[in-house]
Amino acid sequence: MSNGSKRLPEDASVDLRPATGVREELAQMGAAFSSLLSSRLELARLEYVEAHRQTTRQLIHLALAAVFLWMAFIAANVLLVVNFWDTPHRIEMLIWMIVVYFVLGTLVLWRLAVVRKRASKPFSATLAEFEKDRQWLTTGLSPAARSSIPEREESDGG
Numbered sequence: 344m345s346n347g348s349k350r351l352p353e354d355a356s357v358d359l360r361p362a363t364g365v366r367e368e369l370a371q372m373g374a375a376f377s378s379l380l381s382s383r384l385e386l387a388r389l390e391y392v393e394a395h396r397q398t399t400r401q402l403i404h405l406a407l408a409a410v411f412l413w414m415a416f417i418a419a420n421v422l423l424v425v426n427f428w429d430t431p432h433r434i435e436m437l438i439w440m441i442v443v444y445f446v447l448g449t450l451v452l453w454r455l456a457v458v459r460k461r462a463s464k465p466f467s468a469t470l471a472e473f474e475k476d477r478q479w480l481t482t483g484l485s486p487a488a489r490s491s492i493p494e495r496e497e498s499d500g501g
Contacts, residue, residue, distance in 0.1 A: 379476065387469045394465035397458075404455040411448035415441050 422437040 390466045408451040415444035
């Protein structure tokens, strides 16, 4: 029996080793979470820059369209005034100005519509990655999901 009592302290000392392993696991999980969060924030920053660039481009197109359509409006008003003048060449010139400015304004608006249709939703990649992370965390903690992890990854963890 004395041999059995000597084994108890040895067993107790073995129980202390997993506590150190738990600390290491927690530290590794913290580092992994920090890395994950850092990469997601960097992705969000990049998407913000791209969204800002697209918005700036769209505002420039909108401003150009507004200028050209305003010019067409002014020319149409001048046409009404000149319509009462005697020379027909002024009217032809103003009609051409109206047509040119109207076509230019319409082309800019058309281009803006094409750019907006092709543009992706802001932060769509970041939201997709966060959704993948959420799904991984919810399924990754279940026993069935843990059993599907290859042994190589399990042995690397601790």
